[in-house]
Amino acid sequence: MKAPRDAFGEALALLGEDYPDLFVLCADLAAATKVGAFAKKFPERYLNTGICEQNMMSVAAGLASEGLIPVASTFAVFAAGRAFDQVRQSIAFDSYNVKIAATHPGLAVGADGAIHQCLEDIALMRSIPNLRVLCPSDEVSTAGALKAALKNDGPFYIRIGRAELPKLYDDTFDFEIGRSYILREGTDITIAACGIMTYRALILADSLAKDNISCEVIDCSSIKPFDTKTLLESARKTGCVMSIEDHSRFGGLGSCVAETLAENFPVPLKIKGTDDRFGDSGDRESLFNAYGFAIEDLAETVKRLINKSKKFG
Structure with a gap:
């Protein structure tokens, strides 16, 4: 850590x-x-x-x-x-x-x-x-x-980021500008994340696997330029996308994802960021839970989005 x-x-x-x-x-x-x-x-x-x-x-x-x-x-x-x-x-x-x-x-x-x-x-x-x-x-x-x-x-x-996090890449990793990285392959939903929420997305994927939901997790560490190719390939496979970021849902990673999908391959999308509000004082996990990033809440959002995708498809 x-x-x-x-x-x-x-x-x-x-x-x-x-x-x-x-x-x-x-x-x-x-x-x-x-x-x-x-x-x-x-x-x-x-x-x-x-x-x-x-x-x-x-x-x-x-x-x-x-x-x-x-x-x-x-x-x-x-x-x-x-x-x-x-x-x-x-x-x-x-x-x-x-x-x-x-x-x-x-x-x-x-x-x-x-x-x-x-x-x-x-x-x-x-x-x-x-x-x-x-x-x-x-x-x-x-x-x-x-x-x-x-x-x-x-x-x-x-x-x-400020918080201590587990190591997601080994020491041979070569960061490329304009590239996203698939950290976990899946078939039911694409989860696009960045920063501290990338690790949280992996925890979410582990939790959903217990319900036989297969999540593809993408680390979108290059926001601009954005890797449209990797996102679109994943969206074509899974049929729905959720973005997660420790940032407002307006103008951040979710907006990059929405712009990419809207112009190239529209599928059901959920942008998970903070709503139209400022932050608050508290410990990190309490704040994440209060602002809708609890693993249980995210899991329910994924399930609803997958059901929507089935109707959409």
């Missing part, structure tokens, strides 16, 4: 050796975003801008304009919300080579409550031209997403 943010910090410190132009920016959250290891190892390539995320993004754009590769790190609610204008105008407009590493997204932030639980960041970031959006699901894919972003020129938004 390891938190993706820990894997990000470790990978960043290692990649600093391979990328002499790598420069890390932090908005006074080094202990939380785990960039401290890089700061100790490469103090000359690290800058704490203080609690002024808008300025941090503008500084990152300036560094990129001079040929450096800035990684700007803060919480998702500040990276996508407070600094939206600077990300759009100063970074994405000119396709500057800035990697935005946003930790602490979604309800999984827990007790910090609504003001820190960003449920809109994927929707905001995927709407910006030139900006690619990644949402890895475990320690290995998080390190892989960072490596892939550094290999590819241009701006990225990487959504990095």
